[in-house]
Amino acid sequence: MARLDIQNIRKSYPGVTALDDISLAIKSGEFFTLLGPSGCGKTTLLRTVAGFNSHDSGEILVDGGRIDNVPAHRRNIGMVYQDYAVFPHMSVEDNVGFGLVTRKTPKAEIAERVARALALVQLGGLEARLPYELSGGQQQRVALARAMVINPRILLMDEPLSNLDAKLRVGLRDEIRDLQRSLGITTLYVTHDQEEALVISDRICIMERGRVHQVGSPHDVYARPATLFVASFVGAMNVFRDIAVGPGGEVRLGSAAVALAGLAGRSRVTLSIRPEDVTIGGSPAGEGPALRLEATLRKVTYAGRDALYRVEGSGFAPLLVHLYRPDTARLAEVDTRLTVTLPVRCLHAFDATDERRIDLRP
Amino acid sequence: MKNARVDVWTLVLAVSVGVIGVLLVWPLTSIFAASVIDNRTGDLTLDNYVRVLTRPFFQTAMLNSLIVGVGGMLGALLLGIPLAVLTTRYVIAGRQFLSTLAVLALVSPPFIGAYAWIMMLGRNGFIRLGLESIGIEVPSIYGFFGIILVFSLKFYPFVFLLTASSLGTINPSIEEAAEGLGARPWRRLFQITLPLVFPAISAAALLTFVLSIADFGTPSIVGGNVRVLATTAYNLFNSEMGGNPGLASATSVVLIAMSLVVVALQRYAVRRRNVAGALIRRPVPRRLGRLASVVAHVVCYSIVLVSSLPSLVVIYMSFRKTSGPVFQPGLSLDSYAKIIREVPHVIGNSATYSFIAVALIVIVGTGIGYLLARRETVLTGALDGAFVIPFVMPGVVLGLAYVVTFNVPPLELTGTATIIVLMLFIRRLPYTVRSSVSILKQIKGSLEEAAISLGAGPAQAFLKITLPLMLPGIVAGGLMSFITAINELSSSLILYVGRTMTMPVRIYLSVLDGEFGTAAALATILLFASGLAVYLIFRVSGRNESAFV
Numbered sequence: 001m002a003r004l005d006i007q008n009i010r011k012s013y014p015g016v017t018a019l020d021d022i023s024l025a026i027k028s029g030e031f032f033t034l035l036g037p038s039g040c041g042k043t044t045l046l047r048t049v050a051g052f053n054s055h056d057s058g059e060i061l062v063d064g065g066r067i068d069n070v071p072a073h074r075r076n077i078g079m080v081y082q083d084y085a086v087f088p089h090m091s092v093e094d095n096v097g098f099g100l101v102t103r104k105t106p107k108a109e110i111a112e113r114v115a116r117a118l119a120l121v122q123l124g125g126l127e128a129r130l131p132y133e134l135s136g137g138q139q140q141r142v143a144l145a146r147a148m149v150i151n152p153r154i155l156l157m158d159e160p161l162s163n164l165d166a167k168l169r170v171g172l173r174d175e176i177r178d179l180q181r182s183l184g185i186t187t188l189y190v191t192h193d194q195e196e197a198l199v200i201s202d203r204i205c206i207m208e209r210g211r212v213h214q215v216g217s218p219h220d221v222y223a224r225p226a227t228l229f230v231a232s233f234v235g236a237m238n239v240f241r242d243i244a245v246g247p248g249g250e251v252r253l254g255s256a257a258v259a260l261a262g263l264a265g266r267s268r269v270t271l272s273i274r275p276e277d278v279t280i281g282g283s284p285a286g287e288g289p290a291l292r293l294e295a296t297l298r299k300v301t302y303a304g305r306d307a308l309y310r311v312e313g314s315g316f317a318p319l320l321v322h323l324y325r326p327d328t329a330r331l332a333e334v335d336t337r338l339t340v341t342l343p344v345r346c347l348h349a350f351d352a353t354d355e356r357r358i359d360l361r362p
Numbered sequence: 363m364k365n366a367r368v369d370v371w372t373l374v375l376a377v378s379v380g381v382i383g384v385l386l387v388w389p390l391t392s393i394f395a396a397s398v399i400d401n402r403t404g405d406l407t408l409d410n411y412v413r414v415l416t417r418p419f420f421q422t423a424m425l426n427s428l429i430v431g432v433g434g435m436l437g438a439l440l441l442g443i444p445l446a447v448l449t450t451r452y453v454i455a456g457r458q459f460l461s462t463l464a465v466l467a468l469v470s471p472p473f474i475g476a477y478a479w480i481m482m483l484g485r486n487g488f489i490r491l492g493l494e495s496i497g498i499e500v501p502s503i504y505g506f507f508g509i510i511l512v513f514s515l516k517f518y519p520f521v522f523l524l525t526a527s528s529l530g531t532i533n534p535s536i537e538e539a540a541e542g543l544g545a546r547p548w549r550r551l552f553q554i555t556l557p558l559v560f561p562a563i564s565a566a567a568l569l570t571f572v573l574s575i576a577d578f579g580t581p582s583i584v585g586g587n588v589r590v591l592a593t594t595a596y597n598l599f600n601s602e603m604g605g606n607p608g609l610a611s612a613t614s615v616v617l618i619a620m621s622l623v624v625v626a627l628q629r630y631a632v633r634r635r636n637v638a639g640a641l642i643r644r645p646v647p648r649r650l651g652r653l654a655s656v657v658a659h660v661v662c663y664s665i666v667l668v669s670s671l672p673s674l675v676v677i678y679m680s681f682r683k684t685s686g687p688v689f690q691p692g693l694s695l696d697s698y699a700k701i702i703r704e705v706p707h708v709i710g711n712s713a714t715y716s717f718i719a720v721a722l723i724v725i726v727g728t729g730i731g732y733l734l735a736r737r738e739t740v741l742t743g744a745l746d747g748a749f750v751i752p753f754v755m756p757g758v759v760l761g762l763a764y765v766v767t768f769n770v771p772p773l774e775l776t777g778t779a780t781i782i783v784l785m786l787f788i789r790r791l792p793y794t795v796r797s798s799v800s801i802l803k804q805i806k807g808s809l810e811e812a813a814i815s816l817g818a819g820p821a822q823a824f825l826k827i828t829l830p831l832m833l834p835g836i837v838a839g840g841l842m843s844f845i846t847a848i849n850e851l852s853s854s855l856i857l858y859v860g861r862t863m864t865m866p867v868r869i870y871l872s873v874l875d876g877e878f879g880t881a882a883a884l885a886t887i888l889l890f891a892s893g894l895a896v897y898l899i900f901r902v903s904g905r906n907e908s909a910f911v
Contacts, residue, residue: 052811072814073823079815085808089830098826099816143812150816 437514442521473579731798
């Protein structure tokens with residue numbers, strides 16, 4: 001249990017800024033996720049905390065004490081890798097006990113702690129197995145037990161679920177979450193999978209090209225994305241770029257227009273709305289103002305518990321409409337004309353140039 | 363943590379750079395300097411090069427080197443490619459047996475083959491006499507015919523092993539797709555299969571060319587009056603007139619240049635030819651029709667058995683009765699008694715030098731391999747570059763360079779055992795470094811990091827995690843180094859004195875003196891030692907023939 005402070009970390013390689021003045025304060029016991037596309041700097045940052053990458057400037061502190069000048073092997077940080085990194089020539093037991101042996105822990109204590117850790121990850125009874133006799137999921141559990149048994153101050157995980165198949169991924173994801181919560185280990189987790197990040201994290205930091213776009217709870221980043229990048233990266237989003245704004249904040253999509261007080265005084269804006277916020281047909285009463293667009297259905301993607309409509313119309317970009325629990329009988333035919341409704345309370349607005357969020361409800 | 367990378371590996375890097383500098387770069391510089399400095403006046407001059415490039419004496423040697431290089435290369439390709447294609451694509455009975463024999467042919471030194479062919483096809487060779495008795499004239503083994511015959515039969519296993527392992531990694535769907543599109547077998551072979559393994563074939567061709575022009579023993583034993591650059595450089599240096607280091611050095615530099623040009627040509631030829639595909643299935647050998655199968659078996663077994671013939675002849679001859687230098691009918695241990703009586707120290711020397719050299723190679727080679735694979739810096743880049751040098755530096759040239767460099771203070775080593783051990787060490791080091799790098803590439807870097815994050819220091823992480831995983835590869839590499847070290851002739855021939863004579867040198871001198879019994883007995887011991895090493899390599903690396911190239 002320890003708090004982790006990352007202060008003004010910078011790192012550049014020739015021609016690339018890998019980490020551009022990153023500052024994060026991670027609370028004790030928090031499950032904190034770095035989320036972003038590949039090349040955004042999330043893994044570089046994680047490895048800098050672990051001590052495997054050097055940085056140009058800035059400090060890393062654990063419980064207020066600097067660790068960025070401590071060699072990696074003395075940082076007391078556990079690490080779990082995408083490729084498991086289970087030592088192939090050692091039994092499960094020796095793998096998990098490795099960190100305790102390097103700490104010169106008494107033999108009896110090692111045996112006891114290893115057994116407990118293996119029980120925690122539900123690998124009891126497999127002590128003598130060699131890694132090649134284990135499935136990918138089991139190997140990752142070994143890696144998890146190995147990282148946790150040393151009681152690390154911080155636990156780092158670098159896309160630990162990426163190499164597993166979809167079903168296993170969901171199962172182990174929940175297990176990691178429960179384990180972390182029960183042990184209360186401060187965890188820094190890296191993933192490019194936004195759904196995984198939303199499900200598993202206390203807070204998420206969304207990164208792109210070495211910069212932090214937003215830090216917030218899963219609900220924050222999904223419901224109130226700070227930038228257009230966050231809006232599009234986390235969840236699906238219909239985007240209408242570079243819309244002209246009238247003097248009173250009037251915006252027009254196709255034949256529909258609405259005045260948004262928050263936009264008054266601006267000239268151009270980018271609007272967006274999530275597919276699940278768009279409805280088909282006229283909106284029920286009491287929903288507040290909305291944009292009603294005349295459109296043609298171009299494509300229907302049916303996926304069982306939900307379906308996606310792709311609709312097009314003149315004067316606005318094609319958009320997706322998400323239908324939850326679609327009743328097959330009611331799915332429209334392609335090329336049908338229909339009205340789609342965009343409730344104003346669900347619209348997000350971003351500055352057309354710097355793409356930062358504009359609050360529509362001050 | 364800007365300076366946190368100063369650890370145990372920084373020390374290894376410093377030592378490596380020192381070793382390479384003293385044992386490789388310095389001698390190379392010295393021999394180059396000797397080639398541009400006038401013997402008497404000490405002035406800077408290009409005279410030596412003018413002479414080497416304009417005099418017919420040298421031009422002939424250059425042309426001859428080119429002929430035996432290309433001849434040896436083509437011969438090896440002609441034997442190696444069919445063997446590789448037949449054994450990987452079609453069902454050939456005894457495939458393992460064939461490749462084991464090919465490996466055994468590979469590890470015995472070329473000059474032993476040369477000398478065995480003299481016993482078979484020389485002036486009094488038993489095959490020649492046998493064929494003549496039924497009226498068949500065989501061309502003289504002395505000259506180009508002999509040299510190219512020996513090279514082809516000696517170096518084809520490189521082509522075979524490299525091509526076969528590359529053929530094993532082609533996705534069979536590609537060949538099946540060609541077949542589905544209507545390509546007949548021959549067309550498929552020439553338009554699809556062989557182009558896909560071109561990088562391997564061209565690498566093998568390069569290797570056989572470089573080995574052919576570098577080889578000293580074969581042309582000097584069966585060359586007759588065909589002089590090549592390697593023998594010319596040796597003779598110039600060793601001539602009774604006191605030697606001419608300037609000319610010998612210039613000849614050596616020309617020899618190096620020739621190898622470098624071929625290396626460059628090969629690199630150019632395989633540029634943008636990365637055809638490694640995703641391997642979903644392994645190719646499965648097909649059954650041939652009855653007639654085709656018989657032909658294929660005859661071809662494969664002829665190639666492999668003929669190439670094994672020299673070793674069998676040498677072993678047989680070593681057990682023949684002798685009277686002085688002459689073989690007598692009947693079997694005996696005369697020759698072995700003689701070598702134990704007369705040259706026991708030679709056997710001891712070979713064993714001692716090889717063991718020490720191999721120990722050094724394994725330790726230093728693993729360390730440098732680790733640096734190159736895991737710690738990329740400007741300095742490691744330079745180290746990697748330096749390792750091309752021994753590959754294109756024939757043994758004669760390295761021997762000359764060592765004499766030129768180490769016969770004067772500060773490091774006066776000529777005549778000592780140390781210089782021979784160091785030479786063996788540096789000749790084989792690059793191969794071990796390269797194999798360590800490729801072993802390390804298969805060991806994920808995250809393993810060592812995981813160990814470090816669990817509290818192991820860099821040295822401890824290496825010793826506990828990476829080293830144990832590298833061990834089978836290191837042992838196999840060490841045994842390979844042992845084979846080449848114990849069979850090394852040309853550099854030793856230049857560097858030895860009576861006390862430090864090794865088995866290959868003694869065999870060579872015995873052959874020149876007509877002491878065939880002694881030569882055969884010593885050569886048999888060498889073959890046995892090499893065979894034992896091959897057996898051990900198979901044991902540790904699980905029968906992976908490609909470990910030998």
